[in-house]
Amino acid sequence: MKKWQFIILILGIIFLVSFLVSKTIEGTESLKPNRIAIIPIYGSITVDSSSDIFFDQAASPSTVVIEALARAEKDPSVKGIILEINSPGGTVVASREISNKIKKIDKPVVSWIREVGASGAYWIATSTDYIVADPMSITGSIGVIGSYLEFSELFEKYGIKYERLVGGQYKDTGTPFRDLSNQEKQLLQSKINMIHEAFINEVATNRKIDRDTVRELSTGMFYLGQEALDLGLIDELGSQDEALNKIKGLAKIKDAEVVSFQRKVSLVDIITRLTAYNSFYIGKGIGTSIFADINSNSIFSA
Amino acid sequence: MPKKVKKEEIKKASIIKRVLAYIIDSLIITLVVSYPFNNYLKSMNITLKFTDLFTTKLTSDLYIIFFTIAILSLIYFVALEYYLKQTIGKIIMRIKIISLNKEFKISQVIIRNISKVVDILLFIDVIYMLLSPEKERLFGKLSKTQVIIK
Numbered sequence: 001m002k003k004w005q006f007i008i009l010i011l012g013i014i015f016l017v018s019f020l021v022s023k024t025i026e027g028t029e030s031l032k033p034n035r036i037a038i039i040p041i042y043g044s045i046t047v048d049s050s051s052d053i054f055f056d057q058a059a060s061p062s063t064v065v066i067e068a069l070a071r072a073e074k075d076p077s078v079k080g081i082i083l084e085i086n087s088p089g090g091t092v093v094a095s096r097e098i099s100n101k102i103k104k105i106d107k108p109v110v111s112w113i114r115e116v117g118a119s120g121a122y123w124i125a126t127s128t129d130y131i132v133a134d135p136m137s138i139t140g141s142i143g144v145i146g147s148y149l150e151f152s153e154l155f156e157k158y159g160i161k162y163e164r165l166v167g168g169q170y171k172d173t174g175t176p177f178r179d180l181s182n183q184e185k186q187l188l189q190s191k192i193n194m195i196h197e198a199f200i201n202e203v204a205t206n207r208k209i210d211r212d213t214v215r216e217l218s219t220g221m222f223y224l225g226q227e228a229l230d231l232g233l234i235d236e237l238g239s240q241d242e243a244l245n246k247i248k249g250l251a252k253i254k255d256a257e258v259v260s261f262q263r264k265v266s267l268v269d270i271i272t273r274l275t276a277y278n279s280f281y282i283g284k285g286i287g288t289s290i291f292a293d294i295n296s297n298s299i300f301s302a
Numbered sequence: 303m304p305k306k307v308k309k310e311e312i313k314k315a316s317i318i319k320r321v322l323a324y325i326i327d328s329l330i331i332t333l334v335v336s337y338p339f340n341n342y343l344k345s346m347n348i349t350l351k352f353t354d355l356f357t358t359k360l361t362s363d364l365y366i367i368f369f370t371i372a373i374l375s376l377i378y379f380v381a382l383e384y385y386l387k388q389t390i391g392k393i394i395m396r397i398k399i400i401s402l403n404k405e406f407k408i409s410q411v412i413i414r415n416i417s418k419v420v421d422i423l424l425f426i427d428v429i430y431m432l433l434s435p436e437k438e439r440l441f442g443k444l445s446k447t448q449v450i451i452k
Contacts (some may be wrong), residue, residue: 013333021370022338
């Protein structure tokens with residue numbers, strides 16, 4: 001047999017065996033492991049996916065969480081999902097996006113609240129099948145905040161004037177450069193009330209608690225885990241073990257491998273972020289020294 | 303009467319040629335052996351490392367994959383080096399293996415290639431090669447084979 005004929009024969013046999021083994025594994029259910037996916041929700045919940053992955057790892061963009069949920073949903077070996085929550089909340093839209101995704105998943109999902117699972121994070125937790133929290137976890141805070149700093153009096157003090165040029169009387173409502181009118185205050189408050197009402201409805205529906213009872217609890221007050229259990233806001237006191245036992249029970253499996261579905265940070269991500277931060281701080285340094293120079297000419301001195 | 307090979311005709315292959323040959327062979331093995339498992343491992347959200355055998359509780363499917371890849375990779379090297387004295391990488395780099403014994407046994411080829419399917423052994427092999435004066439791999443030396451320019 002010629003040399004290249006022999007090589008092709010060997011490669012062909014090897015590929016065939018590899019292919020057959022892979023197909024056998026894919027087709028044999030008893031060989032595939034049961035897995036439980038743990039998806040973290042840490043820090044602020046936002047829609048912005050450009051969260052700082054190096055210097056600030058405590059942020060949960062909704063796109064990232066939804067992508068992890070989608071992967072866990074699609075993976076046939078994943079029989080259940082645990083959301084590991086340590087978040088004070090975030091934006092309404094981001095919380096709703098994650099919550100809506102959880103509701104569409106046809107696998108059991110359990111929330112495991114660690115130090116904090118409040119506001120938007122609690123909203124998300126109520127969408128899951130079961131909530132486990134530590135007796136000292138901070139949860140609840142069923143409320144909405146839209147407060148902001150308003151600088152009109154500071155500007156007046158320094159002779160800075162806000163020139164209002166708008167098309168549409170409410171176009172600059174909420175700008176920090178002028179005071180809100182009573183009408184505008186009422187308008188913004190009505191929006192916040194609508195969001196608050198939506199939050200109350202979600203909790204009442206998801207937790208199967210009477211709406212009026214939820215409304216009484218929705219003062220924005222946070223509750224410790226023990227209190228939340230007594231009020232029906234969570235299901236069990238415990239930690240990861242309790243969450244795992246529950247998810248295995250819901251998924252009707254005995255053993256499972258626990259796998260983190262955290263977003264993998266690549267070396268390129270880290271290098272890109274480091275470069276961006278270096279550039280930012282160089283610019284900041286230059287800006288600060290120029291500003292200091294201007295300041296020395298007493299433009300802002302009292 | 304077999305022709306006596308004069309000592310000065312045997313020229314050892316340089317480290318660069320041997321490394322390049324290995325890289326070419328590794329790419330071929332990735333394509334032929336590992337690629338069929340790619341979809342399955344991707345769907346399971348897994349990247350396999352040899353050290354997982356010792357550090358992670360693996361499930362039966364992963365053990366099967368590990369050992370299949372290892373054995374088929376070894377077959378590639380052993381079959382081609384035993385019958386042809388060259389793998390595809392060595393053919394491209396115009397190098398081949400010879401036995402330092404009178405006979406050329408299959409056990410020699412297995413010994414010299416065992417480190418190519420076990421990461422830790424390959425690491426030891428490479429360190430030995432870099433530190434030894436003859437610049438030979440440990441398992442190459444143990445198998446009493448040598449890589450020369452064809």
